[in-house]
Structure formats: structure tokens, C-alpha cells
Amino acid sequence: MSTATLSYPKPQKPWRPKQRDLIPTYLGILVVFLGTWALVEFTGFAGKLGAFASAVICTTLVSTFLAGRSRGKQAAKNAAVASIITSLALLAMFPVISILGTVLVRGTKGLYVGFFTTDMGLASVNDPLNVGGILHAIIGTFIMIIIATLISVPLGISTAIYLTEIRGPGSRLIRFLVQAMSGVPSIVAGLFIYSAIISGSGRGFNGLWGALALAILMLPTVARTAEEVLLLIAEDLREAGLALGATQWRTVAMVVVPAAKSGLITAMILGIARIAGETAPLLFTTGGGDETNLNPVDGVMGSIPFAIWKALISGSAESNARAWASILVLLALVMILFFSARRLGKARR
């Protein structure tokens, strides 16, 4: 064919606006800035939210006018809606930025090296910030996370395998119950462990009971994510395993689960992220100790959320700084978990 010798034009995207068409838009942006400034300056809209609201009003008016002028009434309506939807979406992002900023600014003030190497055994939350730390809480949180993971991951993955591989009787009911369980308030999980194990039995608070409460909250997250992951495994893979004469047990253990390995790890990490910051259930089960305690079945055990709680309800300037520093540590932990889960998730797809 002679096509190779022909010179083709370059790919174009004529539906993209050209520089010349954007001039009214640039002018519009200028008008928006001026209008926002005027509204903030001369009316009651004060503060960050006031400025944001003024900007939304100005942007909506200007974009509506521009679209209406060049393309008529329905284009104007379309532009107005687009600008409102975009503004509301931006509003939804606001808290994240504010929260991250606040935690970073206020949290770093309470940090010092000893914060990670000492516990509160000999210090009070109202002491100066160079005394005491949250070592006990970090250790406690890790111990409880490990125990909760050891309980909920096998149960959660069994549930997912039952739903996707065995598809036995009651699958729909079980899926429905897992979904319902994910909505159980965290305080109910703590209250349940208290009522079933601790209340009236003479048994005291300890880390194991806290871990059990956390496992209840972690289970539905693990089960649901694992189910989604297993559903992504192609059907032919299962059939190939069975067609080779393998039993279902061997097919699942040697074909399906290895294929979904990174996804199942993601499920576990998401489950951990779900419980790492839980406070309410620990208030009823762990007792929240101030000293480092490595034994989950004997004596009260501290945790980062509980340490924050204690500092929070104390109310002094020092305890407040301590609360922010602890939450910075907690947030860092949660974000590490979150980003590693995302990374694994991306690699899978």
C-alpha cells in the first residue's frame, strides 16, 4: 500500500478551547477576583468561608453570563450548575486540608525525642512537654492491632471465600449481615465485650479484651474488601485448576488465593486502618494504662487513642499540646497504612 509515503496531519483536538477563545474566560477570572474582594470588603462575608462563598457566587454569575452570551440560555444554565457542583466538591475537600494543616502545625509543638521513648508512668498529662511520652501507647496499639488482625483476618477471608468460592447456602444472608455489621457503632462493640466478658465476672480490663472489640470492627472491612478482590479473579483460573483434577481446596489454596495475594494484604491493611484510631471501644475494655505493659492478658493497657482521650478531657494547655502531638503520631500511622494499601491496590490493577 502506498499509504506509508503519504504525509498525515498531526492529531488535533478541535473540541478543546483555543487560546483566543479563552480571553473572555481570563477576563472573567479577573472579574471574579475583584468581585470576591468587593464582597468580602463591603459586606458581612468574613473569614475564609465567607471569602469562599463570595468566590462561589462571583464565579457562578460570571461563568453563567459568559456561557449565556455566546451560546444561549441552556448553556448558561449548564454553566451555572457546573460551577455550583465544582464549588461544593471543593468544599468537600476543605476539611482534609484544614485537618492535615492543623495537626501538622499543632502536633509538632509537643514532639520531642523522649515522646517516643518514655511512657506516662511517672508523668501526668498536665506536666511540661519535656516529660513523659507515649511509648506505652504505641506499644499497646501495636499489640492490640496484631491480636485483632490474627482474629479477624482468618474469619474475614473465610467469609469472603465462602461468598466467592463455595457460594453455599445462605450466601446472600451472610453478605447482607457482613454489610450490616460494618455499620455497627464502635461504641456498641466495646459495650458488647464489656457486657459479655468483663461485667460482673471479676475479670479486669486488659489489652486482649480491647483487641476483641477491635476485631469485631475490623472483620466486616476485611471480609468485604477480600470479597471484592476474589471476585476480580477470572473464572477461567478456577476452572483451569478444577479441570486439572484438583480438589476445590487445592484450587483455592494454590490458585485463587496466591493470585489474589496482594489484594488480600490490601484488605488486611484497610482493616487495620479502620481500627487503628478507634477510641470508644477501648474506653470500655482496656482501662488505658499509663505504664508500658507488654502482656495483653494481664493488667490495663494503654493505646494512642486512649492517650489522646485522656489528654483531651484534662483540658490544660500542656495536655492539649500532648493530645495534638499524639494525634500527629496516630495520623502518621493511619496515613502510612492508607498509602501502602493504595499502592498495593494500584499494583494489582
Place this chain on the structure above:
Amino acid sequence: MTENVKPSSLASVAAANANRSPGKHALGTGLEARSVHAWFGKNHVLADVSLDFAAGTVTALIGPSGCGKSTFIRTLNRMHEFIPTAAMAGEVLLDGRDIYASGVDVTKIRLKIGMVFQKPNPFPSMTIGENVLSGLKLAQLKQSNKEELMEECLVRAGLWNEVKDRLDAHGGSLSGGQQQRLCIARSLAVNPQVLLMDEPCSALDPGSTLRIEETIRELSETMTVIIVTHNMQQAARISDYTAFFLADGHPGMMIESGPTSEIFSNPKDKRTENYVTGRFG
């Protein structure tokens, strides 16, 4: 190709069809594609297609799968640009004006160049009647005599007698063929100059296909119809002009176009002949 049709029979079908005299009515100057190219990302899928669609004619686009004919038809009413990686070059002129020129309102272009899709897709939340008039609502057009318009469109789409007693039923209650004719009626309500049809019968049974073909023949008296089809019998039966597309390891190109009877009885290009005689594809 599964249908093993003798070339002579196709040619005779096309010859019988050629008695029609297209373009009797002045309906504007029609639609013209001027060296249209299309890309998805770096992938050059369509190269240098120039084709005129005279007003009031039916043009069939034929060719094996993946030859770019569906991409081509989607560049004609700017549905192509919905794929994020899509790009194009060239011009598409409607009544002499480039529809890709900057400042052109794309929604108005799509009102003038309607489209019927492969799978019937009536809006499930609307009744049959509402479906027919949905275009008015979507484009926010004013229309005084809605009842009349609804009836007219359904009559033209050949569906009126079947649904006149149940206009309040939901679109999903119709059969596949009826749904497709409902979609045609829906396109007619906004009174387009050109109607694009992307394999409108491929999901239908032979009986429904024949009904739709009748509808297309009737529509061509008042508008320009461009239809993508895999069914060469269909192309021979209903079209005035036929264009043959082929990809063959290169970007899809238009190999040959001309009056349908000529393409089927006396193709100039060897590849066209091979395709219409069923030797490949």
C-alpha cells in the same frame, strides 16, 4: 463472513434498489467529510476519509470489524470526543460549515445530526411517550403541539399502530425491535437533518430488521441517513451509496465509494470485490 452470498444476487438486489431516485427534494447541501483522521492516543485508527453525503440519500458504510467505520460515524456528530484519548484531524462540513470550528455549540450540532445506537437504549425512567419527546426536554426546546409531534414521530418510525394505546407504558416493556424503532422516533422528534445509525439492526431478529429497513427507506425522503452495517444484503437493499472501509494493518481507510449498485456489481478495487463476494472478512 458467515453469509455466503453470491455476488450476482447482491448485485441484483442493489440494481433493483437503484431505481429509486435519491435527492429529489432540496434538503440543504448535506454533510461532507474532508480528509478526516482519527486517533485514540497514539493509535491512528482512521486515515484521510473524504466522503460527501448528498442530502436525502442513504449511505451505507461497510467493512470488516475494526476498520474504523464506527469511529468515522462518531466523528460526524462529535460523539468521538467523549473518549478522553481521542483526537482527530480534518473537517466535517454541515451545510458548508465546519462542525469542529471553534465557537460552534456542540449540542446544537448533535440536534441537527441525530444518532441511533447499536443496542436499543430507551430511557428506562420514562414512558414511551416521554421517550419520544425526551430530546425536547434534554435540549430544552419549546414545542407547542407535543401530542401531534409524538404521533408524527412514532408514525414515521413505524411504531404508532403498535403503541398508540399504551403511550404511558415504560419503554422497557417493548420488544427489542420496537425499542429500536422507539429510539428512532426519539431521534426524529428534534427534527435532525442527518441521522447516523451505528449497526442499528445487529441486536435484532430478521423480522424487526426488515421493519427498520422499511423505516429507513421512508426516512430518506426527508433526511440524510448514514448507516454502518455488517450485513451486506442490508446495504444492498437500502442504500443509494456505499463506502467500503478496510484497516489491514494500517489505519482504517476508505477504499472505495460510489453508487451501491456499482460497488456490488462492478467494484473497481480488488479488495472491495473480495469483500463483497465474501472471500474475506
Place this chain on the structure above:
Amino acid sequence: MTLAEEKQITAPTPRVITTKPRTSDKIFRAVIFTGALSSLVILAAIAIFLGLRGFEILAREGLSFITGYEWYSSINSDGTAGEDPSVYGIGAMLIGTIITALIAVAIGVPISIAAALYLNFYAPNAIRGFLVGVIDLMAAFPSILFGLWGFNVLMPSGEYWAKLLHKYLGWIPLFDVSTPFFSRSPFIAGLVLAIMIIPIVTSIAREVFSQTPLDRIQAAYALGATKWTMIRAVVLPFGYSGVVGGAMLGLGRAMGETVAVFTVLNIIFQANFQILLGAGGNVASLIILKFGEASAEEIKALMAAGLMLFLLTLVVNMLADLLVSRTVKQGR
């Protein structure tokens, strides 16, 4: 062959095919099935244990446990019973739970729907992934963080907006206040809860909207629809029940939230319908508030309150799940 002949042929009886699983598979299935039962067992155990512990109080108070506004534990500090009889009623707290959760839904759901529409249909491809990540990250924030941030950062602006609402809309009874005390009000707690439910409602709305069949979207565009008319005619009708389900899921979350509400809200035992006034409560924060110093009897009352909260959120969640799964299935 004629029709009559055809009828005379007797259809063969279908064979019953049985698969006899190997022993290893039997064990495997039994183990997995046991694991899968865990959710059923745990949910049942929660209801049973909280019910057992709370039974005494529930039986004594009867319906007034739900309708009564008074919570008074008559135990002296030395453990002996006080003179007045104890009264346990969570009515005021139930009202508070519903009011704060409804405020959260009223503010959070429209924002979530807009965010979901933006992410699915408006956001430029280059930043869509990043923005989805930001929303998802927000879902992973611990609730105590929202409480702390809500109390320290959001409260001042919340108060400012509350005063503005009161000034211009004070003639509506809902926005009236009997004393000008705007701090720590149900409105502000509702704001915090709204922010907390935005991630989950947004992600469900996004999931539901993304199931809208592409051919319907294209059909609308091919009829000359603008983006907005397309969304109104195709996306919103399709996603309606799913979004309602997502909103209910958010409602359930907001009802069960403990630490954030406890931190922000000024807990007062009265039914307060003036949402801008700094007084209110919810069942979960009642439990936290009373648990520390509760007598054995009051603990039982708290268990009963926990049971009510559990049942309430369970019902809301189940309804929500039914609505969401219906839409998502319809799209597939």
C-alpha cells in the same frame, strides 16, 4: 413429523447428577463455613448479651425507657440506694441522636452528591485520581481526630455561621434560640458529623453513578443534551435509590458516632429542638458520659441504651444496604 407424533414421544426423565466431594473438600468447606458464620454469631451475641444485661431495666421502665426524658441514678457515693427511685429514660438522647444525624445528612449529602457528580463527570482526568484519594483518605481519619479538630478549628466558624443563620432565619422556630449561647450546639455537632459522613456517602454515590449505562448517556448527548440536562435525565433517575441508600448509610454512621459528638456537644438532658442552642446529646455520648462513674444498676441501664442504639443503626443500615445493592445490581 406431525404434531401428534411428536406428542407421543415420552420425554426421558432427567438424570440426577451428584458430586461426591472428597474428604479434604468436606473439611475445607466445613472450616470455611464456620468462619463465614462469624458475622451471624457476633451480631446475635451482641443482641443477646446487651439484652440480657439490660433486661432488668427494660422490664422495669417499659416503654418509658424510650419515651422518658429523665436519667437519674439514685445511688449514694457509698454504694447504698438513695431516697428517690432511679429513673432511666433515653428519650431526650434519642431525639438528640436523630436531630444531629439529620443535620449531618442535610448538610453532608448534598455536598457528597455534588462531589460525586464532579468526580465522575466534571473533574479533569489529570486530577481525578488525586481528588478521589483525598476523599478516601478522609474516610480513614479516626473519629477522635474529627472531634479534636471540630472542637478547636471548626467550632469558631460554626458559631459564626450559626449566628448568621439565627440573625436572618431566626423567625423559623428551628433556628430560634432561647438564650444566645451558640457554642457546642447540635448544629455544630451536625457539621462535624456531616464532614465525617461525606467520604462514605461520596464513595457510594460515585459507585452508583458510575454504573449508569454508557449507551444511555451517549443517547442523551446525541439528542443535544448539555451535561446538566444529561445528568438530570439519565444519571439522577438511575442512581436515585442508590443515593438514598448511601444517605441512609451516612445517617446510620452519624447516629452511632461517639467520640466526636462527645467532644463537640454540650450534653444536657433535655429534648432540645433549637438546633443552634448549645445543648443536646446523643445515645452514644450518654453512654460515654455515664460509664465512668456508673453503679452496677446504671451500667445495666447503659447496656439497655446500647442495645437500642445497636438495633436502631442495624435497621437503618439494612434498609440502606437493600437500596444500594438494588441500584448497583441493576447497572450490571
